[in-house]
Amino acid sequence: MGPMNLGTASVRRIAAGETELVLDAARGSRPRILHWGTVLSETRDDELLLLSSRPWAHGGPDVAIPASFSNELGAGLAGPTGLLAHRDGRHWATCLTVESVEQDAPHRVRVVCSDPRAAVRVIYNLDIDTDSQVLSATSTLENTGDDDLAVDWCAALCLPLDSRLRTLRSFTGRWAGEFQPQDVPIFRGSFVRENRRGRTSHDSFPALIARADNTAEQSGPAAAFQLAWSGNHRLRVDGHNDGRTFVQMGELLLPGEMLLAPGERYTTPALIAAHSDAGLSHVSQRFHAHALRHAGGGRLHRKPRPVHYNTWEAVYFDHGEARLLELVDQAAAIGAERFVLDDGWFGSRRDETRGLGDWWVASERYPNGLDPIAQRLREHGMEFGLWFEPEMVNPDSDLFRAHPDWVLGVDALVQVPSRHQYVLDLTRPEVVDHLYERIAAIVEQYDVDYIKWDMNRDLHHPASDGHAAVHGQTRAVYGLMARLRERFPELEMESCASGGGRADFGVLRHADRVWLSDNNDAGDRQQIQRGASYVLPLAITGTHVGPRECHITRRVYSMAYRSATAIFGHMGLELDLSEETDADLDTLRRAIALHKRHRELIHGGRHVRLDTPDYLVAFGVVAQGAQSALFSCAKVAGHATTLPTELRLAGLEPQRHYRLRLIWPDDYAPITAPSLVETADLLGNGSVFSGEALMRHGIPLPLMHPDSCLVFHLAGTDTTSA
Numbered sequence: 271m272g273p274m275n276l277g278t279a280s281v282r283r284i285a286a287g288e289t290e291l292v293l294d295a296a297r298g299s300r301p302r303i304l305h306w307g308t309v310l311s312e313t314r315d316d317e318l319l320l321l322s323s324r325p326w327a328h329g330g331p332d333v334a335i336p337a338s339f340s341n342e343l344g345a346g347l348a349g350p351t352g353l354l355a356h357r358d359g360r361h362w363a364t365c366l367t368v369e370s371v372e373q374d375a376p377h378r379v380r381v382v383c384s385d386p387r388a389a390v391r392v393i394y395n396l397d398i399d400t401d402s403q404v405l406s407a408t409s410t411l412e413n414t415g416d417d418d419l420a421v422d423w424c425a426a427l428c429l430p431l432d433s434r435l436r437t438l439r440s441f442t443g444r445w446a447g448e449f450q451p452q453d454v455p456i457f458r459g460s461f462v463r464e465n466r467r468g469r470t471s472h473d474s475f476p477a478l479i480a481r482a483d484n485t486a487e488q489s490g491p492a493a494a495f496q497l498a499w500s501g502n503h504r505l506r507v508d509g510h511n512d513g514r515t516f517v518q519m520g521e522l523l524l525p526g527e528m529l530l531a532p533g534e535r536y537t538t539p540a541l542i543a544a545h546s547d548a549g550l551s552h553v554s555q556r557f558h559a560h561a562l563r564h565a566g567g568g569r570l571h572r573k574p575r576p577v578h579y580n581t582w583e584a585v586y587f588d589h590g591e592a593r594l595l596e597l598v599d600q601a602a603a604i605g606a607e608r609f610v611l612d613d614g615w616f617g618s619r620r621d622e623t624r625g626l627g628d629w630w631v632a633s634e635r636y637p638n639g640l641d642p643i644a645q646r647l648r649e650h651g652m653e654f655g656l657w658f659e660p661e662m663v664n665p666d667s668d669l670f671r672a673h674p675d676w677v678l679g680v681d682a683l684v685q686v687p688s689r690h691q692y693v694l695d696l697t698r699p700e701v702v703d704h705l706y707e708r709i710a711a712i713v714e715q716y717d718v719d720y721i722k723w724d725m726n727r728d729l730h731h732p733a734s735d736g737h738a739a740v741h742g743q744t745r746a747v748y749g750l751m752a753r754l755r756e757r758f759p760e761l762e763m764e765s766c767a768s769g770g771g772r773a774d775f776g777v778l779r780h781a782d783r784v785w786l787s788d789n790n791d792a793g794d795r796q797q798i799q800r801g802a803s804y805v806l807p808l809a810i811t812g813t814h815v816g817p818r819e820c821h822i823t824r825r826v827y828s829m830a831y832r833s834a835t836a837i838f839g840h841m842g843l844e845l846d847l848s849e850e851t852d853a854d855l856d857t858l859r860r861a862i863a864l865h866k867r868h869r870e871l872i873h874g875g876r877h878v879r880l881d882t883p884d885y886l887v888a889f890g891v892v893a894q895g896a897q898s899a900l901f902s903c904a905k906v907a908g909h910a911t912t913l914p915t916e917l918r919l920a921g922l923e924p925q926r927h928y929r930l931r932l933i934w935p936d937d938y939a940p941i942t943a944p945s946l947v948e949t950a951d952l953l954g955n956g957s958v959f960s961g962e963a964l965m966r967h968g969i970p971l972p973l974m975h976p977d978s979c980l981v982f983h984l985a986g987t988d989t990t991s992a
């Protein structure tokens with residue numbers, strides 16, 4: 271008997287660059303994914319169909335049940351479903367079949383499915399970004415029936431996972447300790463992260479990365495997934511007992527939160543997925559490229575990212591015109607280009623307990639308004655940034671006194687205290703209108719260039735009129751940001767939530783920068799920034815030089831180390847400059863100058879993390895085309911050997927030659943000499959090495975003190991001699 275004759279008309283391929291998604295979507299059948307990963311250019315559709323067949327196995331159904339886009343309950347699959355919806359307890363066994371397939375471009379497809387018995391339609395939008403090659407998937411659930419449809423769970427897609435990927439990385443963390451990777455083996459059963467905090471959260475960043483046993487930063491298969499959403503979420507990886515594994519991500523809906531009236535639709539947040547056969551750094555690069563293209567509405571590349579000065583750790587709530595003018599002058603003198611006036615400039619806000627919500631300038635602190643500050647900034651050619659926390663209100667505020675009913679809450683439940691503030695109910699249009707008008711008035715009056723948009727508490731009782739409202743609240747926040755951006759097209763925004771509590775790809779459609787952590791401790795920051803780099807590009811990651819003695823950890827670091835750590839990101843300063851020594855200020859000035867010299871590379875290059883022992887945190891940014899690069903190597907702990915390991919670089923052209931120099935610290939003092947620093951004149955003209963030697967042999971590191979960081983520069987050269 272020859273192979274079965276399989277009709278291939280139902281096979282659809284969408285592709286961009288090296289990435290391909292192959293579907294089997296025959297009209298009247300359940301749609302399924304045949305392949306997602308590297309393009310299978312030599313493979314015919316019928317080969318793929320044959321290779322995707324599965325036999326039945328004893329102890330289960332008499333026929334193998336194929337997976338589908340949502341693994342619906344009505345199909346008879348035993349594993350967790352991607353769709354839970356019902357009408358008052360009936361019509362829950364959905365089974366979706368293809369109605370139509372629309373492909374208007376080679377990289378995207380729309381698959382419309384329906385279940386007439388359950389009276390639902392689901393429209394899957396699958397799109398491979400032509401630049402970054404990441405897959406974006408959403409599903410839109412439509413109630414085609416005559417009565418209400420309650421939606422309990424709707425994943426964007428059930429994406430089958432390559433069986434070689436056996437380890438799962440997720441991210442946990444806390445305030446001042448975000449983006450801590452944690453790894454678990456992928457097992458039969460379910461790995462589930464649920465976030466009910468009403469914001470993206472510090473402890474469950476909505477991203478997962480799967481890798482094979484032999485995957486490293488620059489080699490091996492890997493796949494990464496994230497949910498572009500700033501509200502509640504559920505991430506799950508389900509290892510079915512038939513050997514298949516699926517990834518699902520979606521919005522965690524609270525009881526009754528999503529009730530669709532006849533004709534109404536619900537669209538999931540986007541699942542964004544990247545794959546690579548070339549290691550973890552490569553999947554991150556794909557996420558980075560996607561973020562750079564879409565963040566801030568896609569306008570990130572218009573101008574260099576200005577160096578920030580942020581007032582928070584310099585003055586906290588101790589505001590006043592004279593003091594602030596002094597800070598403006600100091601910040602300008604050292605090289606800052608944007609001045610962000612943080613919390614404390616408005617209403618009766620003298621500490622955390624009051625004034626939040628009263629968005630007018632505190633006249634007793636600023637009798638002349640903010641004009642003198644705005645004017646001084648313009649004289650220095652600096653941009654003006656202002657802090658807002660639009661979604662919140664202190665009970666001790668004029669706003670709350672006037673509108674005590676404007677907050678989210680559950681009747682008869684006392685609000686959980688959290689930073690002395692309540693959450694405004696943004697699902698009420700009058701609340702959003704009020705915020706829009708107040709913020710727009712200030713932005714207009716002072717020609718504000720930048721908003722630091724903060725959000726400092728979880729939503730413990732997120733109900734509006736008794737109904738769960740995180741979905742509506744999250745959409746309303748996006749809507750308010752979009753409305754402000756529409757009115758002020760040049761206005762930039764930073765997303766902050768007690769540090770990195772809202773740094774996801776959903777808010778990044780509106781924001782231009784994220785504040786990664788309130789913790790400016792350089793040692794902790796090396797780890798937090800490395801964790802974040804799995805997902806976020808350096809160009810949008812706020813990194814600040816903090817005070818000599820860190821306010822959060824009380825650790826004391828050299829200015830060289832603090833600066834080196836902040837150079838690799840959207841650099842800023844957040845310290846009282848008058849407390850620093852002249853020598854340290856000079857070091858800082860030189861670090862800012864160095865950042866400016868190289869920021870095009872830092873913000874536009876390919877980010878490569880290096881595999882090192884745990885006492886080092888090392889990575890590089892390599893220019894597109896690999897003609898130049900910077901590498902950072904921080905020593906974050908001691909080591910058992912007398913000398914540290916050699917540093918194997920990555921991402922270079924093996925055949926190309928590079929002039930290697932050590933550019934930071936620029937006043938490098940050896941612990942022992944000579945090391946390569948002296949023998950290869952790395953502080954002077956440097957020496958020329960092949961990319962091959964730098965990557966395969968590696969650089970012998972000099973002895974380094976813990977809490978220090980070396981920055982190497984590589985420039986491609988035609989010379990092959992030293």
Ligand code: GLA
Nearest residue numbers: 582612613766767768769788
């Ligand atoms: C949060 C932010 C900080 C700062 C304070 C102000 O904690 O993360 O950067 O803006 O609020 O209250």
